[in-house]
Amino acid sequence: MTLQEQIRSARMRTVLVLFLFVVLVALVVAAVYVFFGQGFGLIMALVAVGYGIFAYVAAGSIVASASGARPVSKEEAPELYRTVENAAIAAGLAKTPDIYIIDDAAPNAFAAGRTPEKAYVAATTGILALLDRRELEGVMAHEIAHVRNRDVRLMTLAAVMVGVISMIADMLLWATVFGGGRNSNNQNPIGAIIAIAAIILAPIGGALLQMALSRRREYLADATAAELTGDPEGLARALYKLAVDQHPLQHVNRATAHLWIESPLRDHHGLRSSVGGLFDTHPPLQERIDRLQEMGGFQLPPIPAGGAEA
């Protein structure tokens, strides 16, 4: 696929995943009605919405502190500054995002902040040491692409939705265990069975959708980055180096995994993880490199099995 086709396809798949999300939420709501009837269902809906808003607001301040990032000045890291400024100009952002550095030998980078005005990007000292200028340009363009595509907000929303779904499912499960489902006896049994299945499957389905969404947005950010720099090969080379690198990242938790240029949770022994990668936040690096090769018309050697020789 060409660059523009890849961007279009990623956008369409995003819409599809979001649609499935809505279907899932509708299912859960239906299950609540079957079990509790309208009155209690409404109370639970209010609790869920309240929880969702709280989680969304609280999620804003977590990242920077959790990852040990510190702000950096232009004099300290001129090259990093330039690459970020250039990518921001090419993306048409009104202001260059704030720039942070993380003292960590593992090469990685992320973008955060829900609006482009409040956005910031961070890079580890490891990635600055590992990449040359052209590669760093690709990586920072990928982060700026996340900012421009509003991915942080989208992924925060997805995480909050999964949280809400899981919470409701938990409550329903408790209710069935303690026989609280006062309407369940005189309703038709097929409805009840579907409702129970929905309770059990909804959180898993939500998590699957969240990860699928994250992977779509990674592909989109790669394609957008290629558009911003006009150089898909720079990013592909960077991803190749990241694939071969062996440093594990120190400050990592599952909640922020989707923000990084490559998955900080990646098992360094296998590039393609188990369960067909369904629970991964990032597509396999080889697949991402392949797509960049397709749009740029160049060829890198395949990533050696096991990640690296060392």
Place this chain on the structure above:
Amino acid sequence: MSTTVLIIIGAVIVVVLLWLVLTYNGLVRLRNEAQQGESSIDIQLKRRADLIPNLVEAVKGYAAHEQEAFERVTAARAHALEARTLGDKAAADGETRSALGGLLAVAEAYPQLRAVESFTLLQAELSDTEDKIAAARRYYNNVVQRYNTKQQSFPANVIAGPFGFGPREFYRIEDDAERDPVKVEITA
């Protein structure tokens, strides 16, 4: 019977109005983005124009007799500052780039000059500015491409003309080793 017809007519009118508003606003947004892209190019061109006098001075100190190179750069800078239309700006941009290339080639011949810290700083600043001009160009051209496509494709083209949304020109420089938005098409 007649109420049904009225409701249908009303619904059609609402849909058409809604489409009109959305399409119009979409075109306005893209046109503003293109405008913003052009000013972003202007800012970087201005930044380069500001660097040129210092650069010329620095080289003059070591190579005063290379008159032709200085004159070319100064003339190109004047053209760039006078340019008002996008086409003129792009032409002056290309002229400045090739003139600066000539000037830096002259500087290459003077090792003492390349050892001067203020000169190397200027040179780094210049290459940074060149990168930023390229980035601003890419943004502008990407937006113009989206704008032109939208404004020319059906059904937006029906209202684009009457509401005064004409096509916009791309920012193109004549000589060009520059990396443009990727157009290479390779099928897997």
